[in-house]
Amino acid sequence: MDERLSSQLERYASQVASSAGLIAEHLKSLKDDPSMLPNQTTLPTTIGAAKLELEEAAIQLLHLTRDPGDVLTNLTVDLQFICAVRWLLHFKIHTFVPQDGTISYQELSHMAKVPEKLLRSYLRLAMTGHLFQEYGTTGMVGHSPVSRKLAGDPTLDYWGQYFAETVFPTAAKNVDATATWPDSNKLNETAHNLAFDHHGSFFDYISQDPARTVEFANSMKAVSTTNLFDTSHLCKSFEWSSLGDGVVVDIGGSTGHVSVSLAESFPRLRFVVQDRPEVVLNSIQRLEERELPVSVTTRIRFQGHSLFHLQPVKGAAVYLLRQILHDWPDQEAVQILRNILPALEPKSRIFIADIVLPETGSIPATQERVMRCNDLLLHQFTNTLERTLKDWLAIVRQVSDKLQIQHVYRDPGSILSLIVLRTV
Template identity: 30%
Template sequence: MASRARQLVEILSQSISDIEDFLKTQDAPDLSIEQDVPLSFHANPKFASTKDAALLACKELSTLLGGSFAAITNQTTSEFANTQAICRFKIPSSFPPDRDHATYDELAANSGLPEPEVRRLVRSTLPSYIFLEKETGIVTRTAASKLLAYNPLMVQWVEMTATEIMPATLKIADAMEKWPQSGEPHQTGYNLANNTEDSAFTHMAKFPGRPEQFAQAMSLFSMGPGYSPKWLLENYPWDSLETGTVVDVGGSKGEYGIAIARKYPQIKVVIQDLPDVIEKAQSSAPADLGDRVEFMAHDFLTDQPIKDADVYLMRWILHDWSDAYSIRILRALIPALRKGARIVLHEYIVPEPGKTLTLQDRTLRIFDTAVRALTNGKEREANDWKALFAEADSRFQILSIEKPPVSSLGIIVAQWEG
């Protein structure tokens, strides 16, 4: 018996053949992104049913290929609102022990919601394959609902996206009207959505649990294979530093700086971040690297205090900031730079249209929208990175801009020629 994926391919293939035959009988052009099928065709029962079969096959096949993570993250706003609700009321984890199927009455008893509410919420998620209802009244967990049941970080991501990012993104146009061309971190969709004059992270910090939820949710992405430190370790010539110092600017707990120090024993690493971050990071620092890993409180918007280091590393820093602030961050390095010092950025490199798979491009464009909504940040194309360094100072020379094949982040290397 053919696999479900192959069955879907066959359904899709037959449906497209039937649609193309129908269009020919109507002397209509082929399906095209640039021209719609005439609206009257959609009223034709044969065309409508065949089209629906093709779309449903595409949807299910996309879910099979994308997996549970994509099934949750690639939802419309209304779909996502229902997913937030099933998470809030713990419906994915309300199944009887050791069972992946349950009646609506069982889910209602375990979740505390009335049965009609449970039924309405669960059935709203069926088109997204969060649950299945193979038999009327019997709910079956899918890979997606199992992920929501057993992975608390995924649930945190759903809640954070629904409460922090989505309201902010829906206010982007309003922010653009109120603050034309602003790059200020406190003049964003987030500010309008939350009625605050504080920047997003300053505002979140006033509410217990919100910063932690945001950090935990974002850690879900950094746990993916494309965000592993190995891609930075293997695709920059750290071994060319016979001895030397690497400054991990905005390095948080030092996941990347520590990985560099551990793999390259000739390198000393200084991990910099704000005082409260550094205080927590020091408490969990590996004792065996104490002589080569140093923690330092530093605000990267102010002049860099470590002079004459070989490399200044910034991982996933500048995408949170507009061009004006990113230029300010780069210029703050200049007083410390010696000729030949390198700045290594580990950031997204948004591909130019038509230069990559549409799904990869779509994801990065979504991230660009999110950081714009939160902080007026920006995900940048290669030419944007070049322009940023050129505007910061003409003495920065771009050496390379590349993305390792499996890595989600690219590596931008610039050298100081001053």
Template identity: 35%
Template sequence: MTVMTRIAELALIISTNTEQVDAHLARRGLPSPSFDPDSPAGTLRDSQIVAARLAILEATDELHALMLGPVELLTRQQPYNSWISLQAIVKFGLASSFPPGQVEASFADIAAASSLPEATVRRLLRHAMAFRIFQEPSEGIVRHTTASKTLADTPLLRQWMGMVSEELWPAATKTVEALTKWPGSEEPNHAGFNIAHDTDATIFDEISKYSDRHRRYADAMTFYSKGAGLEAHHILKGYDWSSLGESTIVDVGGSHGTLSIAIAQAFPSLRCVVQDRPHVIGLGQENLPSDLHDRVSFMAHDFFEEQPLRGAEIYTLRWILHDWPDKYAVRILQRLVPALKPGAKVLVLEQVLPSVGELSRYQEKAYRSMDLAMLATHNAKERDMEDWRQLFKMADLGYEITSVTTPKDSRLSIIEATWQSQRAY
């Protein structure tokens, strides 16, 4: 009997699951994915084909790597200059330089709108075209693809791309230099970001000095937090909020209150207090829905200082601790202790790094890439489950991790630590 090779097996997986996706789209009367600028975004996000879509992506990712071979896998899979054209497209507004309502323009027209030389625009956009961002249907004419059109039509996406290319990409290029300069450091200002931007300030403090960078960072985080697997509804479904009755939730480092607003809207008996730096909560207060003014409030608070709101039932830390090295993450947890009553819960809403073999290589990339992004920008890290256990133990033995839940399709887990007793340091 002939044994199916791995590449043939992967091809079969791709074919079988593509048939499922095609059939689903046909039943729903939805168009097949294409690069055409009029192709609707989000047609493949339907929950009924999530598994098939993931299987295709995993199999194509592995097949692509096998077809490259070892040398090209190392030299071509992660081209160091791939961000040049993207950075320029965002920086000079090239995706938005088309005449109003048009999906085509000449290189000359785009150059005139951007103040760049036409020859430079041509080089940049033809590089992007190789990655299926824009297309050239005829000599000298640029046409949107669905990717470039989405970039032109989505301001928050442009802010995200700008933040990545201006803040994160330079930091990534200096990360190994930072590891060489500060080996074993647990200081948040000993990161690639600090060398790249020539500053002794943490990324948060440095960006907050400049209104345009701060706004871009805030917008970028708003965009990213709405991405697949990061939406607030996963947290709402993944924890028994309804059992809390008339309780108070303190949203520590809650930024503009996205999580608290979602909780308050879903559970009318709950009250939420959002804590963050003064200039951050100001934006949250401005955008708070009027019907929540009596149940969602904002308070200026530095989570490195002692928690002022004592006796609440729940304290949440959503995507806070991964921004800080262990030394500082421990300090944040310790500053909560004086406010905790027996039985109080601290909910850490964070990624839990997968154990070896738990996920496909394709899925694992997102976790490992985020881990290195934290290293590059904050000298911090994502943590696996043992890391989380050790972190709470280092903070105080009064903490006991009582449950860990990862809601379906969520990238964030809910780590529940219950305060068992008041302890002196």
């Protein structure tokens, strides 16, 4: 073993021991014994940092200790694990397992109407990734903390179905899309077009079916609750209280989940959530179902609006585009921003909350790999890619020579950066 590898192993092993020790002591101090580590954003700062360091050290140790010759074996296992999760989600196995308690394979197969032997095979592979658990020598199936959360959260269920029935078949067609349309940047020449045999853009496709619209909106809401995309990062990326009772226009805001998060944290801000009319109708209903305090809901209103029409709300404090521009090629992204310009007043800002691709290896691999994954997902669905800071600067220059990037910030543990634009 060369000295460099030896040094790396010692360094990462030491980091695992140190970080795991801090987290373990924190868990012992809690009144309730959690079944899984709390959400990153709810942890004390020192413990949150230790969690991020533990994740990075653990994944580096995994890669350093794997035999290079086993790469295809491990990739095959990963593929079959994904197939197992898709199978379990498709047949809604998580919904038939009791939230508290167990069920036999025989009864579970009967309820889900799937072969028992195949059910065992898929479940037992999923269990190696802590998805579901088996109890006792008789082979009773119960939830793990992960599958219990999946079964108990409707938005995660939507996301699971979206992953199983949309993301998976789309990714499988990426090679065919490249072979069919080399170097294309057209919105309707994508892996998604091939996977679902349609000729419009991805957003045209989902807008034609209300069920698809709801599934996508709720999937995006679920994504925003995960550690790396949690809306709390946005709350901490700017001094929102400095805006007083200003208006935040949440452009393409879907279910309004981002505005709700900001409204809960900053009680004076007011919000206008804009999206396609069919999305707005569903979002209003979803907001009512959440039974939020009146102090929050009275400060949020919804408005039907297209990104490609002039912004109707004039003089807002902030025009927020959270994970919107990355869905569009440069020309369309420029037009979306130009449509906001006439609405700006001297103190108005445009906030872009999106990925800013880093230099390779400049950030923890646990975060970079998610950014690179999103980069390819965009290509497969919309023929776009995530952007570097240089790319964002080029777009802003095309919009107007009076528009400038004032500030770029990425909250620790977040995948998204906040890019603040102002006119000069």
